[in-house]
Amino acid sequence: MIYSWKKIVRNGLPLLTICILIEVFGGQILQINQDKLLLFPILLISVPVINSVGGNIGSILGARLASGLHLGEIELTINDKNMQKNFFISLIIGLLTYLILSIIIYYISYFGNIKMNVNILSFVSIILGTGILLMVMISIISVLTAFLSFKKGLDPDDTVAPIVTTIGDTFGILFLFLLIGVVGI
C-alpha cells in the first residue's frame, strides 16, 4: 500500500485552504452585487460559464506548455516563438468559445422565459469583453506559472491548473462587473 488517507489530507489541506480563501473573496464580490444579479438572472447563469471556460483554457495552455518544456521544444524565455504561438492560439480559442456560448446562453434564456432586461448586443458585449480580459490575464498567469514551476524543478502539470482556475474564478467575477459597468445596463 503506497497511499494513506492522512497523507492525502495533509498534502491537500494547505493548497485547498488558500484556494478557498480566494474563492470566498470572489463570492463576496457576488454578494456585494447581489441586487444586480437578481435583477438580471442571465448574468447569474453566465458566472459558472465564464469561470469554467477560463479555467479549462488556462489548464489546456498550461498542459501544452508543460509538455513543450519537458520535451525541450519550449525554452524558458519570453521571446520563445513556440510559447508565443500557444499563447495567441489560446486567446483565439477563448474568444471563439465565449462568443459561441454567450449566444447560446442568450437564446436558452430567451426560450426558457428567463427575465432578461438586456438585449443580445449588450449581453454578448459584456461576456465577450469579460472573456477578452480574463483570457489575457489567465494566459499570462499560465505562462508565468509554467515557467517559474519548471525553473524551480516543479512539474507544471501539478501547479498550473489549480492556480489558474482559482485566480481565474475571482477575476472572472471581477471583470464581469467591470464590463457590466462599462456597457451600462
Add this chain to the structure above:
Amino acid sequence: MRIKEILKQSLPLLITCGFGAIIAGNTLGAMVGLFKDIPGLIVVIPAVIALRGNISTALGSRLGSAYHLGIINAENMWNDDIKQNIIGSLFLSFSMSFIIGVIAYVTSLFFNVQPNPLLLILIVVVAGGISGLILTSLTIIIIYLVFKKGFDPDNITGPALATFGDIITMICIFQSALFFGGIF
C-alpha cells in the same frame, strides 16, 4: 501543431463543458429566491464548486497514476490503496466544506451582512459532503469503465469530472439550501 488542428480538437470539448456550466448556471438562476432569503449563501457558491473540482480531479489523476504504476487495474480495483484514496477525498470534502462555511460567515460580517452561522455551515457541509460522495463514486465508476476499455484515464477523467462536477455540486447546494432554509 497547426491552429486549425488545435481548434478542431479542443473547441468541441470546450463547448460541451460550456453546456455543463450553462446547466449549473441555470440551477443558480433558479436559486434567486433562496439568495434573497438566506444571506451569505451566494458567497459560498464559487468556493464549493472550486473545492469539488479540485478534490475530484486530484482523486482522478492520483488513480490515473496508480493505474500507470500498476497499483490498480480492472481485475484488482477494490484494494487498500483505492480505499485510502476514497477516505482521503471524503475527509477533505467534509472538513473543507465546514471551513468554507466558517470563512464565508466571518468575512460576511466585515461587509455588514449577518448570515445565520448554523444554517450557512449546515447547508455547505451537507451539500459539499453529499456531492463529494456522489462524485467520488462517479470517479471510481469512470475509472473502472476506462480501465475495462483500455483507455488512458488521464485523458478522460479530467473533462468528464469537470462537466458533471459543476452540475452535481450546484444541484446539491440547491437542494440543501431548500431543505435547511425551510427548517430554519
